[in-house]
Amino acid sequence: MRYVGFTFLALLAWLLLVQPAHASVANAPGANLEVxxxxxxxxxxxxxxxGHDAIELRDSVSGEAINFNYGVFDFNEANFFLNFARGRMHYLMDADPSAYDERFYVESGRSVTRQRLAFTAGQAAALRDFLLWNLRPENAGYHYDYYVDNCTTRVRDALDKALGGILKTQLDARPGGMTYRQQTVRLMSAQPWLMLVLDLGLGPYADRPLNAWQESFLPEVLQTRLREASVSNGHGGRQPLVQNERLVSPNRLEVPPPSAPDLRLPLTLAGLLVGGSIVATRRWWPIGYVLLATVYLLSAGFVGLVLLVLWTLTSHHAAWANANLLLFSPLAFLLLPALWRSRRGLAASRFTDGVIAVQLLAVMIAVLLHLLPGTVQQNQPWLLFALPCWLTLASGMRRR
Known part of the structure; x- marks a missing residue:
């Protein structure tokens, strides 16, 4: 996906449609179109x-090639960040000459791979007509969803539509390799803090088993799955959908790992470190204990508030019904006054004991939910982090 201004995009799309250079692709017989x-x-x-991808249509007679993609957004759009927070992202379709489009990625150090597909003349013409229709200003926009309606699923669906649905039929029958969560954590692992934030914010939706069609929301997965697809050869037999594949430009950036990192050990150690620090500072450095516990309670309360908002006030369905809300709750804010009163030697109130009991009960429910058969959400790392933190805080704050 790329950031491009809407005004420039609309002008570019119009020029591509009316310039003679684009007319060769727009008007070429299907037999001359390479997909x-x-x-x-x-x-x-x-x-x-x-990652990102595009559909290339090439006129074999004139040599002209146009790339169609669905990954354009604009930071300057009205209420962009508000819409992003609410899960109502607005994306656009774009079209560029292939050489211009690929040069951008080559100069950025990103790999470029071309897979020529076995489309019949009729299928190629149908795909071309659909893409040109989709490029019109009134049809180019769509509401973006990270997993089910993004720049790759739009490309996948356009190819499948032109192929008569055989791509979906074949990929639906094959299991996927990872869940939405695993793919997200894997691809974001080069930016650890963002990876942790995303993993914390994903609910059970992200842990459902996927088939190959669903997992093809990622460009590299779609690229791999197309190699397994087959189409009719026109003579009663089958042939591979991918006729040939060529690496146009190699990757010069850090490559994502093949599997998602296991967050259980690092978050367990982090939880034990925070819990141990709470115990140690409470015994030997009371003001340090109050400050450390305040940071934890503020963080837990803020995270819980965000998770609650994501569930109740946004369209981010991948964040709904998040069991981490039991571990990090706005209830934490209610414990702050008692924590600071304890600095002056004042005992906790019955109200504070009640809040602590409710929070510990929520943590236990989260643990039990995870242990029950059929549990979907895989939040073991955050259970292992939160458990020692809450146990040590409850031990220090309860009324004696």
Whole structure:
């Protein structure tokens, strides 16, 4: 995906449609059209970590090639960040000459791979007509969803539509390799803090088993799965959908790991470190204990508030019903006054004991929910982090 101003995009789309150079692709017979999937490797910026792709249509007579992609957004759009927070992202379709489009990624150090696809003349013409229709200003926009309606699923769906649905039929029958959470954590692992924030914010939706069609929301997965697809050869047999594949430009950036990192050990150690520090400072450095516990309670309360807002007030369905809300709750804010009163030697009230009991009960429920058969959300790392923190805080704050 790329950031491009809307005004420039609209002008570019109009020029592509009316200039003679684009007319050769727009008017070429289907037999002259070559269809390829262009896959770009992940970039360095967070919104580039998932990679990108485009459909290339090439006129074999004139040599002209146009790339169609669905990954354009604009930071300057009205209420952009508010819409982002609410889960109502607005994206656009774009079209560029292939050479211009690929040069951008080559200069950025991102890999470029071209897969030429076995489309019949009728399928190629149908795909071209659909893409040109989709490029019109009234049709170019869509509401972006990270997992089910993004720049790659739009490319995948356009290819499948032109192929008569055979791509979905074949990929639906094959299991996926990872869940949404695993793919997200894997691709964001080069930016650890953002990776942790995303993992913390994802609910059970992100842990459902996926088939190959669903997992093809990622460019590299779609690229791999197309190699397994087959189409009719026109003579009663089958042939691979990918006729040939060529690495146009190698990747010069850090490559994401093949699997998601296991966060259980590092977060367990972090939880034990925070819990141990709370115990140690309470015994030997009371003001340090109050400050450390304040930081934890503020953080837990803020995280819980954000998780609650994501569930109740936004369209981020991947964050709904997040069991981490039992571990990090706005209830933490209610413990702050008692914590600071304890600095003056004042005992905790019955109200404070009640809040602590409710929070510990919530933590125990989160543990039990995870142990029950059929549990979907995989939040073991955050259970292992929160448990020692809350136990040591409860031990220090309860009324004696």
């Amino acid at each position: 390829s999937l262009i896959t770009y490797g992940p970039g360095e910026t967070y919104w580039e970590r998932f």
